[in-house]
Amino acid sequence: MSFFEISKNVYWVGVKDWNRRMFDALIPLPRGTSYNSYLIVGEKKLLVDTVNPGFEGELKKNVDSIVGLENLDYLVMNHAEPDHAGAIPYVMGLNGKVKLLTTLKGAKMAQTYYNVPSDRINVVKGGDVLELGRKTLRFIEAPMLHWPETMFTYLQEDKILFSCDFFGAHLAEGFFDDDVEDLPVFAQKYFGEIMMPFKVMGKAALEKLKDFEVSIIAPSHGPIYKNPDKILGLYRGWVEGVTREKVVVVYVSMWGSTECMAQTISKTLLSEGVNVLEYNLSYADLGDLVKDLVDARAVVLAAPTVLNGAHPLMVYFLYLFNALRPPTKYCVILSSFGWAGGTVRQIKEAVGANLEILYVLDVNGRPNATDLANVVEAGRVLAKKVKGA
Numbered sequence: 467m468s469f470f471e472i473s474k475n476v477y478w479v480g481v482k483d484w485n486r487r488m489f490d491a492l493i494p495l496p497r498g499t500s501y502n503s504y505l506i507v508g509e510k511k512l513l514v515d516t517v518n519p520g521f522e523g524e525l526k527k528n529v530d531s532i533v534g535l536e537n538l539d540y541l542v543m544n545h546a547e548p549d550h551a552g553a554i555p556y557v558m559g560l561n562g563k564v565k566l567l568t569t570l571k572g573a574k575m576a577q578t579y580y581n582v583p584s585d586r587i588n589v590v591k592g593g594d595v596l597e598l599g600r601k602t603l604r605f606i607e608a609p610m611l612h613w614p615e616t617m618f619t620y621l622q623e624d625k626i627l628f629s630c631d632f633f634g635a636h637l638a639e640g641f642f643d644d645d646v647e648d649l650p651v652f653a654q655k656y657f658g659e660i661m662m663p664f665k666v667m668g669k670a671a672l673e674k675l676k677d678f679e680v681s682i683i684a685p686s687h688g689p690i691y692k693n694p695d696k697i698l699g700l701y702r703g704w705v706e707g708v709t710r711e712k713v714v715v716v717y718v719s720m721w722g723s724t725e726c727m728a729q730t731i732s733k734t735l736l737s738e739g740v741n742v743l744e745y746n747l748s749y750a751d752l753g754d755l756v757k758d759l760v761d762a763r764a765v766v767l768a769a770p771t772v773l774n775g776a777h778p779l780m781v782y783f784l785y786l787f788n789a790l791r792p793p794t795k796y797c798v799i800l801s802s803f804g805w806a807g808g809t810v811r812q813i814k815e816a817v818g819a820n821l822e823i824l825y826v827l828d829v830n831g832r833p834n835a836t837d838l839a840n841v842v843e844a845g846r847v848l849a850k851k852v853k854g855a
């Protein structure tokens with residue numbers, strides 16, 4: 467068993483998944499993750515979210531060492547994704563009286579994903595209050611963060627916000643924010659991967675939170691924030707799409723021509739005093755790359771032509787880029803082709819509506835001195851824009 471009291475009669479009873487290395491079959495987890503579940507003990511006993519399938523027994527041991535799983539009165543489902551809701555059937559199977567509390571959309575999902583009978587679900591709305599005796603909960607609807615049913619739960623007496631994935635970070639280590647030196651980096655990665663497409667909803671949620679005094683933010687992945695001001699400040703910038711003087715150079719190259727152009731523009735940008743992050747798509751960690759898209763002002767897209775279009779790794783990246791909706795404003799396109807090309811057209815079609823294209827270079831074969839001078843020129847134009855914005 468492992469648990470700890472984060473506030474009087476409020477316990478973390480989650481699990482740490484040190485060995486998980488992939489999430490959603492998409493996101494690398496270099497330092498594992500945690501599935502935070504919280505037990506609130508008033509006269510009635512309530513569990514906020516559960517854990518990923520496979521860890522049900524661990525959750526039970528943790529809860530049992532405090533109150534006994536069979537004594538739970540309520541189970542809050544802030545979010546229906548299996549990393550938090552996966553143990554719901556297990557808990558409800560062992561405890562025949564526990565009621566599931568969730569939004570209207572959550573109720574539908576609990577039935578389809580977890581076969582929870584409707585008579586065991588109490589639908590809650592934003593503003594609803596639940597008295598546990600000595601502990602009072604309020605529910606805050608926070609839709610599309612990042613599924614339609616998502617909500618937050620607020621514990622009034624202790625001023626704790628249980629925000630589920632919002633404010634989360636994929637980290638197994640650390641109990642509290644102070645424990646992890648590079649927590650903001652992991653919080654930014656998480657925001658980029660999961661919340662960035664829903665900036666508008668994130669902004670609305672932060673607005674709602676102004677009505678609540680929050681002393682502790684207890685998300686469902688990663689450390690608990692005892693100093694919520696810092697993460698709230700970061701999130702305010704991210705949902706607003708505040709960008710920095712920062713350019714992400716994303717490239718792929720088979721025989722070095724495109725690489726030479728990408729590296730040349732990186733060096734030019736650096737010599738113009740612009741912060742550059744260079745990612746070769748053949749090796750790039752998607753989490754790191756997405757983290758940098760959260761606040762980069764521009765992106766350089768560089769790829770050779772393969773079979774009449776952009777290299778497939780660039781096509782994959784463009785798809786993700788558009789889906790994640792980063793606040794990036796400008797771009798430069800660089801390409802090398804052997805005979806007919808096709809990459810530039812494809813990239814333009816993919817990003818044209820979302821980015822201002824400042825410069826395009828499509829080079830036949832290896833870039834010569836004139837081509838590289840043009841790359842330097844493109845770098846200067848880009849630097850000026852990025853610094854002027």
Ligand SMILES: Cc1cc2nc3c(=O)[nH]c(=O)nc-3n(C[C@H](O)[C@H](O)[C@H](O)COP(=O)(O)O)c2cc1C
Nearest residue numbers: 720721722723724770772773774803804805806807
């Ligand atoms: C598998 C493969 C497919 C290619 N298909 C095309 C093509 O359809 N049209 C074209 O203009 N060039 C094509 N090329 C040529 C490359 O675009 C060209 O060699 C380019 O200079 C490679 O740039 P890199 O050195 O950055 O890899 C192809 C090359 C390879 C290896």
Ligand SMILES: [Fe+2]
Nearest residue numbers: 545547612631
């Ligand atoms: Fe989720």
Ligand SMILES: [Fe+2]
Nearest residue numbers: 549631686687
């Ligand atoms: Fe999650």
